[in-house]
Amino acid sequence: MAELFNQYRIGIIGGGQLGRMMVLAAKYMGYRATILDPTLDCPAVQVADEHIVGDYDDPKAIKHLTECSDVLTYEFENVDAAVLAPYEDRLPQGTKALIVAQDRINEKNFFEDLNIPIAPWAEIHCGGCLNANLTEIGYPCVLKTARGGYDGKGQVVLKSDEDKAAALELINDYDGTLVLEGWVPFVKEISVVISRNKRGACSIQPVAENIHKNNILHLTIAPARVAQNVQDEAKKLATQIVEGLDYAGTLAIEMFLKEDGSLVINEMAPRPHNSGHFSIEGTQNSQFDTHVRGIMNLAMPEVVANGQSVMLNLLGDELAQAQVRSIDEPTWHVHDYGKAEAKPGRKMGHLTIVTNDVEKTLEKLGEF
Ligand SMILES: Nc1ncnc2c1ncn2[C@@H]1O[C@H](COP(=O)(O)OP(=O)(O)O)[C@@H](O)[C@H]1O
Ligand SMILES: [Mg+2]
Numbered sequence: 378m379a380e381l382f383n384q385y386r387i388g389i390i391g392g393g394q395l396g397r398m399m400v401l402a403a404k405y406m407g408y409r410a411t412i413l414d415p416t417l418d419c420p421a422v423q424v425a426d427e428h429i430v431g432d433y434d435d436p437k438a439i440k441h442l443t444e445c446s447d448v449l450t451y452e453f454e455n456v457d458a459a460v461l462a463p464y465e466d467r468l469p470q471g472t473k474a475l476i477v478a479q480d481r482i483n484e485k486n487f488f489e490d491l492n493i494p495i496a497p498w499a500e501i502h503c504g505g506c507l508n509a510n511l512t513e514i515g516y517p518c519v520l521k522t523a524r525g526g527y528d529g530k531g532q533v534v535l536k537s538d539e540d541k542a543a544a545l546e547l548i549n550d551y552d553g554t555l556v557l558e559g560w561v562p563f564v565k566e567i568s569v570v571i572s573r574n575k576r577g578a579c580s581i582q583p584v585a586e587n588i589h590k591n592n593i594l595h596l597t598i599a600p601a602r603v604a605q606n607v608q609d610e611a612k613k614l615a616t617q618i619v620e621g622l623d624y625a626g627t628l629a630i631e632m633f634l635k636e637d638g639s640l641v642i643n644e645m646a647p648r649p650h651n652s653g654h655f656s657i658e659g660t661q662n663s664q665f666d667t668h669v670r671g672i673m674n675l676a677m678p679e680v681v682a683n684g685q686s687v688m689l690n691l692l693g694d695e696l697a698q699a700q701v702r703s704i705d706e707p708t709w710h711v712h713d714y715g716k717a718e719a720k721p722g723r724k725m726g727h728l729t730i731v732t733n734d735v736e737k738t739l740e741k742l743g744e745f
Contacts, residue, residue, distance in 0.1 A: 388446025396421030402665035469625035474647035517560035529592025563633035569615035570653035572667035627668035659686030696725035
């Protein structure tokens with residue numbers, strides 16, 4: 378057991394808000410944190426011990442990071458797994474999770490191997506391929522680039538033949554394989570944030586209910602307002618996924634809930650997730666706390682909610698608005714990621730309210 382506590386330096390690839398909140402959780406446990414990120418004064422660097430200025434995929438910079446760290450972690454899934462492979466023994470999240478999560482085709486094959494329910498899908502390489510598979514999958518459906526998409530970018534929804542032109546344009550513009558996915562008629566989108574250590578113990582956050590605006594997460598309500606058996610099933614699927622990856626740390630899974638109560642898995646992210654931010658105040662062990670516990674192979678707690686939580690993302694100048702409004706709101710927890718410039722649509726912070734009346738809280742937030 379003692380050797381666990383000799384590992385006290387954490388190296389984090391990526392210096393955004395997820396890295397920042399990881400550092401804050403690591404610091405109160407006494408760990409030191411070094412950030413690898415090309416940007417000076419990025420969100421995580423403001424709270425970390427050291428900063429290595431460099432690219433995530435630069436083997437020299439990664440080597441430098443490993444020299445100052447006992448344990449490595451990443452805060453986003455688009456790191457080059459090949460660059461990290463030599464340091465696998467110091468990367469509890471592992472490179473398999475990266476390889477699976479950064480490519481929708483790998484991800485779908487991985488889910489299918491585990492018998493996890495997903496939408497019907499097909500690989501798309503060219504326009505002819507699209508036509509052939511449209512017959513099979515049918516409208517509505519969605520075409521997605523296999524790699525690099527986020528917040529709905531790199532996607533075209535097809536409702537009828539009229540949308541084919543936009544789909545063909547995406548195929549022509551994108552240098553790589555795409556996937557065509559059948560549209561899932563969901564009644565709700567939910568997510569499960571789960572953390573695991575290498576000894577196989579898990580902590581699972583309350584299931585979150587997510588509302589998107591312009592394909593960007595807008596609001597999370599947790600625990601999700603769905604039946605207990607749905608929550609249990611969602612947690613079971615999440616556990617199967619982390620076991621399948623022999624994962625350590627925090628991982629999030631986005632799911633669709635259908636009218637008949639069944640679940641379809643959308644995608645996963647091998648890192649803390651925006652839909653788990655509520656857990657900082659909303660549970661007794663945040664997703665960042667359980668991430669650090671997981672990667673450091675510490676004991677994993679049973680996560681207990683402090684009430685119901687409402688988490689609102691603050692994009693662009695909404696952060697400043699929330700800060701002004703919060704002057705008279707003692708129960709509002711406004712998080713400011715410390716980003717220099719409030720560009721429209723940019724995630725600048727979030728707001729969490731722990732409540733015993735979700736409806737009333739939502740009403741109050743109505744103006745955002
Ligand atoms: N097959 C689908 N059926 C229904 N809705 C979908 C489907 N795929 C994507 N969406 C909608 O688009 C959003 C973004 O898609 P997602 O695959 O999660 O991409 P991203 O990587 O951009 O988050 C989802 O949260 C969901 O609202
Ligand atoms: Mg998504």
